[in-house]
Amino acid sequence: MNPEIRLVVLDMAxxxxxxxxxxxxxxxxxxxxxxxxxxxxLDHVRATxxxxxxxxxxxxxxxxxxxxxxxxxxxxxxxxxxxxGRIAALPGARETVELLKSQGRTVVLTxxxxxxxxxxxxxxxxxxxxxxxxxxxxxAGGRGRPxxxxxxxxxxxxxxxxxxxxxxxxxxxxxxxxSGVRAGAGVVAGVLTGAHRRAALSEAGATHVLGSVAExxxxxxxx
Numbered sequence: 001m002n003p004e005i006r007l008v009v010l011d012m013a014x015x016x017x018x019x020x021x022x023x024x025x026x027x028x029x030x031x032x033x034x035x036x037x038x039x040x041x042l043d044h045v046r047a048t049x050x051x052x053x054x055x056x057x058x059x060x061x062x063x064x065x066x067x068x069x070x071x072x073x074x075x076x077x078x079x080x081x082x083x084x085g086r087i088a089a090l091p092g093a094r095e096t097v098e099l100l101k102s103q104g105r106t107v108v109l110t111x112x113x114x115x116x117x118x119x120x121x122x123x124x125x126x127x128x129x130x131x132x133x134x135x136x137x138x139x140a141g142g143r144g145r146p147x148x149x150x151x152x153x154x155x156x157x158x159x160x161x162x163x164x165x166x167x168x169x170x171x172x173x174x175x176x177x178x179s180g181v182r183a184g185a186g187v188v189a190g191v192l193t194g195a196h197r198r199a200a201l202s203e204a205g206a207t208h209v210l211g212s213v214a215e216x217x218x219x220x221x222x223x
Contacts, residue, residue, distance in 0.1 A: 003186055005220050006161045008100050009154050010131075011050065011171035012111045014194020015213055016093040017121060022081050023049065029077035030070045034061065049195035050173030052112045052137040052144025075117050082120045089125055090193055092214030097130050099217045108133045108154040112144045112175075133157060145175040148183035155183070170216060172196060174204035181205035187223070189216065 013019045027045050031038035041060050048056050053074060057067040081087070097107050109131040111118045118136050122128050133154060137144035140153040151169055161167055168187035169180030172194025180188035181204070189208040190201030198209050208219060 003163060003165045005105060005168045005187055005223065006166045007106045007108065007154060007158055008168045008170065008216070008220075009108045009110055009151050009180075009185075010097070010213065011173070011176050011194075012109055012118070012121065013113075014049065014172035015170060015176070015191050016090055016097070016109065017125070018088045018090050019194060020086070020088075022078060022086060025081060026074050026077040030057075030074035033073040034066060034070055036061075046195065048175065050112055050145050050171060050175035052142075053114070054137075055144060071114070075114055078113070078117050079120050082117075082124050085124075087121055087124045089127075090212065092212065094125075094127070094130065096213050096216055100220070101132075103217065103221065105220070106133075106158050106160045107131045108135060108158065110135045110150045110154070112137065114138065145171075145173075146178035146182070148179050151179050151183035151185065168216075168220060170213060172201075174200045177201055177204035177206045187220070189219065 010016055028038040031041060054067060054071045057070040061067050061070055100107050113136060115136045115138055118134060135150050135153055140149035143149045155161055155164060155167060164184035165186035167185040169185040170189045172191050173196045177188050177190055188206050189210055190206040191210050191213050193212050201209050
């Protein structure tokens with residue numbers, strides 16, 4: 001018998017929040033800020049969607065100073081896009097969180113962005129009080145996905161689950177799936193509304209692949 005899912009850890013961009021190319025736009029601005037040609041780097045950016053952005057910049061730019069400068073430029077560019085009204089919830093996302101909460105489940109929203117960007121997105125959507133908890137990599141000691149740190153921080157901070165198998169981790173990237181698998185989550189669900197396709201999600205360990213996060217409450221209710 002499957003353990004009851006008490007804690008649901010949801011990714012933001014691509015899972016509950018529409019991306020619509022904003023990450024790539026902000027990255028392009030950051031690369032040009034450092035005098036680099038973004039086109040040669042975009043494949044890596046796409047492949048590592050879901051990873052902590054500072055980790056991506058460390059890989060691409062080599063030195064810590066350049067990585068930090070690129071990250072600041074990225075965050076500033078993304079914030080401009082958010083301020084310009086370029087952010088929107090995916091269809092049914094808010095209703096899904098509310099339904100999960102009505103089922104007695106605790107919901108945590110996570111991101112690979114820095115806290116300032118996460119807060120800007122939450123404010124733009126009016127989601128400041130939607131989830132029980134919101135986490136970014138810095139809240140979990142600095143390591144983002146594919147490490148399990150944010151998932152395990154949610155487990156420890158909420159203290160609603162007795163066993164990691166009572167966790168569901170949901171996201172749109174292979175890194176989301178890896179973080180859930182490494183945390184020992186009972187449900188690791190991929191969604192097809194973001195960066196990666198079914199094959200990549202399944203290969204990374206997804207236990208389920210959904211069309212969108214709106215299908216999640218029914219999946220959990222039927223377990």
